[in-house]
Amino acid sequence: MYVARVLYPVEVLGPGKRVGIWFCGCPRRCKGCSNPELWEFQERYKTTPETVFELVKSVAKEHDIEGFTITGGDPMFQATDLQRLLYLLKEISDDIIVYTGYKINDIIPEMLSNISVLIDGEYIEELNDNSLLRGSSNQKVHILDEAKADKYRTYFNTESNKVQNFFTSDGVVSVGIHRPDF
Ligand code: SF4
Structure with missing residues (x-):
């Protein structure tokens, strides 16, 4: 599998302090x-x-991890490895958001059963309207884990889009949903 970034604490792509995982390849x-x-x-x-799981475990030893946000790249192009990673991550937290350009109907139920929230659909720049968690308004938020529905409804009712910058040894990684003119 190909993973370009693992960042913590990501606080702008879902509730709480999360581990963000960026798959590489789309x-x-x-x-x-x-x-x-x-x-x-x-x-x-x-x-x-x-x-990747060992790295996440090393973070979990010293920090609270509310959940995971997996994006990219499009992680569904590496479905077998994604499925395995989801299975491992659930040992730490079963609050897992996954982004994909596929539509939910294209994704097998076994995969969906390991995802709390799926944000699906390709990004369409002209439809970027600064929606929380969605790059463009054609994308849909699917809350798949009923046990987390209240938590996510509250999140969507109380939060707004923010950007968070991580400073690394070779530059800055800006995390969040950016406007086209960013
Ligand atoms: S915005 Fe489009 S090209 Fe970029 S990672 Fe998502 S699906 Fe791939």
Whole structure:
């Protein structure tokens, strides 16, 4: 599998302090995609679900992890590894948001059963309306885990879009839903 970034604490892509995981690789090439540097499946980002999980476990030893937000790239292009990673991550938290350009009907039930919230559909720059968690208004938020429905309804009723910058050794990673002119 190819994973380019694991960041913590991500506080702008779902409730609480989350681990953000950015898969690398997406052939969709949507106009205005905020992560074009993650379109190619890059060998330098090759890893395994177990390696990512060990990294997450090391974070969990010293920090509270409210949940995970998995984005990219489009993680569904690496469905087998994504499924394995979801299975492992649930040992730490079963609050897992997944972004994909696929539509929910294209995704097998076994995958959906491991996801709390799915945000589906390709990004359409002209429909970027600063919606919470959605890059563009055609995308839909599917709360799949009924046990978390109240938590997410509250989140959507009380939160607004924010951006969070992470400073790394070689630059800045800006996390969140950005406006087209950002
Ligand atoms: S599906 Fe997402 S990651 Fe892929 S090109 Fe579109 S916006 Fe970018």
